[in-house]
Each structure stands twice: as structure tokens, then as C-alpha cells.
Amino acid sequence: MNSIEEKEKLLEIKDLKKHFKLSRKQTLKAVDGISFDIYKGETFGLVGESGCGKSTAGRTIMRLYEATEGEVDFNGDNVHAKKSAKELKSFNRNMQMIFQDPYASLNPRMTVKDIIAEGIDIHGLASSKDDRLNKVHALLEIVGLNKEHGNRYPHEFSGGQRQRIGIARALAVSPQFIVADEPISALDVSIQAQVVNIMKRLQKERELTYLFIAHDLSMVKHISDRVGVMYLGKMAEVATSDDLYAEPLHPYTQALLSAVPISDPEVERTRERIIIEGDVPSPVSPPSGCRFRTRCPHAMDICANVSPEWKEHKKDHWVACHLYNE
Template sequence: MAVNYDAAPILKVEGLKQYFKVSKKFTVKAVDDVSFEIYPGETYGLVGESGSGKSTIGRSVIRLYDPTAGKITFDGTDISGRLSSKDNEMLRTQMQMIFQDPMASLNPRKRIGDIISEGLDIHHTCSSHAERDKKVKAILEKVGLSPEHATRYPHQFSGGQRQRVGIARALIMDPKLIIADECISALDVSIQAQVVNLMKDIQQETGAAYLFIAHDLSMVKYISDRIGVLHLGHLLETGTTEEIFSHPIHPYTRSLLSAIPAPNPVVEKQRKAETYDYKTSGIDYNKGTSHHVGGKHYVKCTDEEFARWQ
């Protein structure tokens, strides 16, 4: 499904900051001045090393954290400040999250059917018990599970099946945006492919947008329409998948892409991984501004660095 970039974005994040005060003298700046937008039906991939602030952005957007500063607009509504009960209900139904660890995010004391239908019960979207059961069975079949699985408990499933339960729980509310927080990193490679293909199929059917947070660059390349590269809480480069992979500008992006192993042994022997160390690079992320490379491609750097890297 082609993404219409002329339409209004479903999610717009402007100058998001998320700080955590550890002590009187020390504050962790987990996310520092990040801006991006996601359009209806688009998959926006967020990549970066561990500790770069990817999951924090996802949790701030869905308001599990209160943002320190910045503005988050979802479907035309400002959700960055104090939420009214009406805005809160809209957010909880129209935006859903698939968590990284499926076992930690599923209540071990509840049956799968009750876990999946919890959103329906809270928001009273079903008029009868029969309608609720019908919706649960339909969503289980959609994610590749059997309707009989509704009576089982989470410990009776494999990792891949538990992740499908997590996807079903997110989908049953028919959301406009799904935040997938490294939802495939804990799975086997063959299961990863199944889950990602399932997510792509569901997107074709429902037209939902994804914020896809991941480490695996090859998987991000496969599923994403646009990619944002995050490091130390700063969004360094963003662009379409083709722009980022064929013409990376920032040294950190280049080092990430150069680390991808090639499946061809002849090419792999020739591959040279670039090294990047922020401390010795002489780059100051706080001084950088957004520069337009072309198309949807932007890089955050100073004017001198932009002229040098082009």
C-alpha cells in the first residue's frame, strides 16, 4: 500500500525531550529534542544501539511517560500535556503497543481470551458476551492462532505464539497507530520472519501505521517505508529506506550500515566495518540543526559538517 505523504500525519512529534532525574546533581537525558512524523498506513523504523532512547520515545508517545518537553500530536489532538478523559479514551483505543518481552507483558494468571479482550471490557465496546467471544476468536485466527487457544494460559505457548497474542491484543481495538517496541528481538529468526510478514499483511488489511523500533537493520529495511537513526537520544538522520541505505550521510549511520554482514562470502571478505566513537569524533549533537539532503532525507549536523560529508 503506497503511503500518501500529502495527507495529514497521524502522529507528529516536535522537540520531544524525556529526562530522568537520578539524583540532585545528575539527570539522564534519554531523549533530547527529537522530531518526526508518521503518516497513515506508513511504517516508520526507529533504529540505534542499546540505550539510544528508542523504547523511551515509544513509551513517551503512548504516554506511559510524561514528556519533559515538546509536543506530541496524534490524529489532530495534542496529547503532550494533561489529558482530558475524552482524549485519554481516544488515545487508549486508537494507539496500541506491542511490547518487547511477550511473557513479561502478559498476565500469567489470566487466560488468553481474557487478556486479548481486556481493552474491549474496559471501554465497553461489546454489547454482549457472545459478541466479545466472536471478536476474540476472529482476531486469534487473523494472527495465526486457533480459537481454542482462548482458554489457555500464557505459559502454555511458545515465544512466537506469545508474541502473536501480544499482536492480537493490540489489534482488537482496531487502532490507527501501533508502536512495536522491538517485538521480534526475543524470537528465533524463522519466527521473526513469520511475525513481520503477519504485521505487513495486517497493515495491508487495516491501514494501520507502525512505529517499528528495532536493532536488526535488515528487518527494518524489509518492513519500513522511512527510517530514523537514533544515537544518545538525538535523531541524527531520517529518510526513506532507499535514501538511508544507498546514501547514508552521518558517520554514525555509515558505521551502523557497514556492520551488516553480507550473505555472500566473497563480498563479506572485502567488507570493512567503519568505526565511530562520539567522544573522539569531534561532533556535538547539541549544535546540529536539520539539513535537507533531498527528497525525504534529512540529517542533523552543523553547516560545516554537512558541507564536509556531502
Template structure:
């Protein structure tokens, strides 16, 4: 867990809707709330299409929010800002993208890609200082100085992602959104990139929002984890608590699907299978959005949106199974 409990970001009832036509709206993110503390890694997980990447991009102001608020160091990210204020904000918050090839300009050399932010923010005075800064960043992410004169297509996926990380670090940010930064990489390379991110966090005091669908890797890098389903937050807990005692039926299903290296344990453990497909975010179910696939769904689940309640210290869940007001129905369902 992060050493301090000082909040860096407060996400309050954040919404991002996309208007498809006159009658249809895609509710990609529909009212999520959570905090991120300084120096920690907050993992955001869920199936493809749950809205986690849209949430990350809305937090970064790459998308304008439809509703809610994102406060960064007490400053509303989506409030109207002057060019000077936006420039300062953009330096503090950086992003590492999922596809390192698509996010790097193929016509620019690596040193110019990394130095782009340095140039925009005027962080050096001479060409030699610029070169020294780029070479230092290349070394920091495990690349050589001569790599600076090459182009993105000359590198492997893992090396390209290191270039993307160096570019994000170039302006000395305090917060980085890592949007599925390892999903496009070979399994053998994924651990190297995660270890690099952890080392950089320790050395530079960075705070991460780490977005992924691979729960096994999220466990190793995250202090706390939030689980999203169909634009809503289902559960938030410390990494240890979430994996040891998942509360939400959706979280339980996700964790039960993680492969275990011990064949004896793998053979005997209970698997929770989620039936059916994810409903459309254009027309989500009433009440609890997971109810159409939940093995424990009750009558109330179709009528009432579950509140996000603290079941025990630092462990929050949005599920009627843990709401005392519905205890009688809970017990009847489980018998």
C-alpha cells in the same frame, strides 16, 4: 512509501529526562522531531541505550514528556485530558511490547487477555459477541480458537507475541508502537511476525512506529527510518535511501555491520568501526554527541550542536560534514 502524505503524528522537539538525584539528570530523549504519515511504517533504530524505546513510550504517554509536543491527528497527546478523552486516545494508540511473556498476565487466559480492551471500551454487548470477537482475532494472527482457554506459559515466544498483537488489534487502533517486537524471538520466527505485521497493516490501514536495533529487519518493514544516537536524531530518510546512501558516520557504521549472505561481497566490503563506548546520557558530550567516537570529527563538532538539515529530498541529517558553513574544515579533514 505511504500512498498519502497526510500526517498522523507530529513529534516536535520531544524530551524525556529522568531526575536521578539533586544534581544528575538522565537525558534519555533530548529534543527529537519527526513526522509519521498515515499508513506508513516509521522505523526507529539505534544502539541499546540510545533512547528509542523511551521515545516510543513517551509518544504513547506511558511516560509524561519533559518537554516538546506530540500531536496525534492534530491533538496534543500530553495535554490535560478528561477520562473520556483519555479513553478515546488509548483506543486509537496501542503498543506491542518487546517481551511477550512479561507483558501478558500469567493468571489470565488468552481469551481474557485479548478481550480486556474490548471490555474496557464496551465494544460488545453479549458474552457470545465477546467470544466471537476473540476467536476472530486469534484466527487473524494465526492461532486457533482453542488457544483462547490456555495460559501464556503454554505457548512459545512467537505464539505469545501473536497474542500480544491480537490484544493490540482488539480495540481497532489506527496507530501501533511496536517496541522491539521481534528481538526476543528466534531468527526463524522473526520473519513470520514481520510478515504478519505487514499483512495486518495492508488489511487494516494501520500505521506503525517500529522500534528495533536490527537494521536488516527494519529495512524490510519500514517506509522511512530514523536513526537515534544518545537521545538525539542523527538521520531520517526513506528506507531505500538510507541503506543505499547513509550520510551520518554513525548510520554508515551501523549499516556496514549488517551481515551479507554473499561471502565474496562480505570479504571485500569496507567495514566502518566505531571506537569507544557510548557516552553517558547523564553527561553527554558538548556539540555533536557522536563526536567522541566519530572518525571525521572536526573542531566545530565540540562547540556547535549540528542542525538537522535536509541534504536532499526527504533525507535529513544532523552532521557538520553536510553543512556548507563548515566546508573548508570538511575538506581539510577528508584530505
């Protein structure tokens, strides 16, 4: 793997916020000021408990949601700047999404052939009907399906096959960047590895960049070059996959990783489990200071009053925690 200095930034996420107005007095702060970069050709894993804001972050980066504040730069172009219809069309071609529920994201009234070809039609990427069909057949083959599958409907497939169709649809317009929003969480464990391996192979073949959103930290380690940990709308930690799993800095990351099963029974039996007490606070009224302090075993007085600074603790390893202040 190349060092980060040698890599070229594809995305820069700068103090991104996405708030939802629930009423005149209540605002849900789903994403509340996150910053990180994604480099060309890498997989950036974004993890955290349900409700931490990771899926909202992915959709805001994609401009499926308009940002409340902050900036997303894609190849130096501000995603949320005002764009003409032509600019939006070009942008949408370069950024695609694979959704969590492959059945809900596929139109049940369309054949698989037409679902995959939808992007090809919108962007005028086929020169004729035969060219369109050949492109669809090639895409089906790339994700491990037969060309005969193109004439069937989504309900005729298993969950794993539907997710392959979702991947083929995302690839149809030759994007540079794909947001994979919990793409394997709805699948059987035996199928999850197959889908991840397809994604890894396609990344090499097509020089793709992924934002891989998940809560399964063991699978995230398998696919990600770098990993970001989110808690209640904020980034807690970002590091290379190896560094994060070998030396997690944030107490929340430490607790999450202590729950990941290890294949060695001796190590599994002797290692310490860190139990996070209490429930996740509401993003409508998050705690003052550090958002994790109400559940943190190391909470100090400063944690209630001062929000921890997002800083590089050591090379390429970022953390927001008062334990690492000078």
C-alpha cells in the same frame, strides 16, 4: 509507495524531550529534543544501539511517560495536553503498543481469551458474551492461532505464539497506530520473519500505521517505509528506507550499516567495515556539541563546540552532522 507529499501526517513529533531526575544534581537525558513525522499507513523504523533512547521515545509518544518538553500531535491533537477521562479513553483506543518481552507483558493469571478481551471490555466493544467470544476467536485466527488457544494461559505458549497474542490484544480495539517496541528481538530468528509478515499483512488489511523500534537494521529495512536513526537521545538521520541503506549520510548510520551482513559472499568479503571506537557516553553527562564526536572518525573542532543543526540535506533525507553544512 506514494510520495511523502501525497501522504497525510498521523503524528508530528516536535522537539520531544524525556528527562529522568536521578538526584538533585543528576538528570538522565534519555530523549533530548527529537523531531520527525509519521504518515498514515506507513511503518517508521526507529533504530540505534541499546541505551540510545528509542524505547523511551516510543513510550513518551504513547504517553506511557509524560514528556519533559516538546509536543506529540496525533491527528492534530496534542497527546500530552491535559485530557478528561473520556478523551484519554478515546486516545488510548487509537494508540496501542506491542512490547518486547511477550511473556512479561501478558498477565500469567489470565487466560488468553481474557487478555485479548481486556480492551474490548474496557471500551465496551462487545454487545454480548457471545459477541465478545466471537471477536476473540476472530482475533486469534487473524494472528494464526486456534480458538482453542483462548482457554490456555501464557506459560503454555512459545515466545512466537505469545507475541501473536500480544498483537491480537493490540488489535482488539481497532487502533490507528501501534508502537512495536523491539517486538522480535526476544524471538528465534526463524520466528522473527513470521511475526514481521503477520504485522505487514495486518497493516494492509487494517490500514495500520506502525512505529517499529529495533536494533536489527536488516529486519527494519524489510518492514519500514522510512527509518530514523537515534544516538544518545538525539536523531542522527531520517530518510526513506531505500535512501538510507543506499546512501547513509551520518557517520554513525554508515557504521551501523557496515555491520549488517550481506547475502552475497563476494560483496561481503570486499566491503569496508567501519568500526566505532569507544563506548557510548552516559546520557547523564553527554558530550558537548555533537554527541557522536567522541567516537566519530570525521570529528572536527566545530563538533566539540556546536551541536549540529537538524536539516533536510536533500529531498526527504534529514541529517544532523557538520559534514553537511555549507
